[in-house]
Amino acid sequence: MPGPFHGSVLAMHLLVSAVDQAAKGGVTMPVPMDNPILQLRREHDEALAVLDRLEGALHDLAAPEALVAVQRAVEFLDEEVRAHNQREEESLFPALEVALPPPGPAAALRSEHREFSKLLSKLKFAISQIPFSPGTGEIGLAAVDLLRRHIRKENGIVFPMAQQLLSAEEMSQMKRKMEELIEDQEAAAATPWAV
Numbered sequence: 001m002p003g004p005f006h007g008s009v010l011a012m013h014l015l016v017s018a019v020d021q022a023a024k025g026g027v028t029m030p031v032p033m034d035n036p037i038l039q040l041r042r043e044h045d046e047a048l049a050v051l052d053r054l055e056g057a058l059h060d061l062a063a064p065e066a067l068v069a070v071q072r073a074v075e076f077l078d079e080e081v082r083a084h085n086q087r088e089e090e091s092l093f094p095a096l097e098v099a100l101p102p103p104g105p106a107a108a109l110r111s112e113h114r115e116f117s118k119l120l121s122k123l124k125f126a127i128s129q130i131p132f133s134p135g136t137g138e139i140g141l142a143a144v145d146l147l148r149r150h151i152r153k154e155n156g157i158v159f160p161m162a163q164q165l166l167s168a169e170e171m172s173q174m175k176r177k178m179e180e181l182i183e184d185q186e187a188a189a190a191t192p193w194a195v
């Protein structure tokens, strides 16, 4: 039976190969419709569309429609993207951490989630005043840039790597965990007064 060293060499080989493929312009791998990774990718697509709208509004905060556009985008990031990040942290990352122990990519991704969360909190505060606080545009654009880079890394490197490293059983566990979390998050959103 191969020891842990063998496993880590194999994991590093897969990591290098995934990074290499991503650098060459994308990875094409068949993804079954019920694959949890595909679900996370779809959520990324929605987030990227919101980031485009937010960026446009931040570039022209004086426009009459900017206020509502920024508020809607921030609401989406605060609810949907925070929930998405939590699902990654509790389903995908633990599985990756088993396959690729520290210093694997999960620690850096968790740290980027924290950094994004801080920027988002600052942005929420900045837009809680009308007119928006000075510096709102810079804070918002920093959040847009950070999340875009993070999503690019997950789509281009981390997800292909997870698909190569995780077994069908680990994928099923991840899917079940994501479904559980979605149920909990939806229940919490429906009853915000319950702690």
Ligand SMILES: [Fe+2]
Pocket: 085, 088, 109, 113, 150, 154
């Ligand atoms: Fe993430």
Ligand SMILES: [Fe+2]
Pocket: 040, 044, 084, 085, 088, 151, 154
């Ligand atoms: Fe993500």
